Amino acid sequence: MKGETILTVDDIHCGYDGVPVIHGLSLTVMEGEIVAMVGGNGAGKSTTMRTIAGLMHPTAGRITFKNDDITRIPAHRIVSMGLSYVPEARRLFSKLSVRQNLEMGAYTTRDRAEINARLDRVFDLFPILKDRANQIAETMSGGEQQMCAIARGLMSAPRLIMLDELSLGLQPSLVDKVLETVVEIRNSGVTVLLVEQLVQESLEIADRGYVIQTGAIVHAGSSSELLASPEVRKAYMGM
């Protein structure tokens, strides 16, 4: 399975209200990989992910997921094709319980047995969510909310999951734990596209990486290449 292209972003341009933000960005993700997209504040990481997820559409370029052109497909239909996006800042349904949030993650499925099986799987990955199933999402700690957001993203049983800045607002020990979970998710057969400001930490768990700056890719390569690159080290790791 590993080695087939699952996602191709081909020379996309997009922006907000006519102001261009992404200028001809291309990237590919292979089945079974963890790919990290790293870069500073405002580089366009979230905009790229939002565009792939269908929340906005590029003004030019093409996005292909598993041989389907998804460039103009709206977000709610992309999920059911097997592409899940865990947005920046978690975006849980604040007044709903953990369980209800997870149920919404599986909204595209009607099959009760299947939903229960998925619930069991995410509870295996995040046992704490099982204990907190009836807690209202907004009353949980930041770390718990992040786990709930990842779990919700997994409830659609995606082939590819995009994770936007998981480390945001988490203490360092929790960041390591969450990144370990990302590896577990990949090992369970889900391809991962990761966005991070923590360049070193995310490249360490990734197979390949892209460095994005003002809306374009400026470096690409295997994680070890990027970690060894003096330019990348100087610009993003303060070394």
Added chain:
Amino acid sequence: MSILTQVVLDGLWAGMLYGLIAAGLSLIWGVMDVLNFAHGEFLMVGMYVSFFTGFLFKIDPIISWIAAGAFLFILGVLTYKLVIARILGKAMAPLLATFGLSMIIKNVVLNRFTPNFRILEGTLLEGRSFMIADVIVPLPQFATALLSLVVLGALYLMLTRTRFGWAIQATALDKEAANLMGINTEQIYLLVFGIGGACVGIAGGLLPSYLATHPDVGTLFGLIAFMVVAMGGFGSIPGALIAAIMIGLVESLAGFYIGPVYKYIAVFGVYLIIILVRPKGLFGW
């Protein structure tokens, strides 16, 4: 003592009906931040649907509220599709547009059906009542109140216990995140407008069993609904019910103990005080 009980119960029946009327408005507001100015006219249209099914086909309001609900569901869906969807999120535009819509509806009805008061005669519950101890419970009001409560309860259970209801709540809380779950939020908006219309349509459908139908009948009910929604906290269905019962009680008590001409002064006075003390309503966030 029994007079007080009588007055309180009368207020309670009215309040339960107001609760259903306000619920439709509150739901639409809670999910898409739109205040439907034509809500009172929706009620009036529901009354006409029920009146004419009674008048032409001899079907009693106790049945024809179903037709009124269905009719207003469709009117709600059309209103969303043809008007709201085009201007959603553009500041005051939906409010201003539904204001225009309310005027159009009222004038079309005036034009087609004259300003005459229309009373449905020989309805099933007409003039009937029963006694609890020495208190009279008029059947038309009682049945209307009871059905309102049942519909309100069903709406509440739908919102809190079903996956469809959670999807409505999810859409209200974070539209984009709901999209990412595979929820077609555009369709949710459409259905919510339809359901909001159906609620007020059902209320309107019940009313001809004891109230005359005419083109202006929706205005006061519309105002009361706005008041109830603001008092109960925008978007809260239980809040709407409690506020509605409060309004019903104040209306009835003031009408009896102070005098009928003062009852709306009292009602709007209480409303104003509550908004001054709790600007986000009794149960608002």
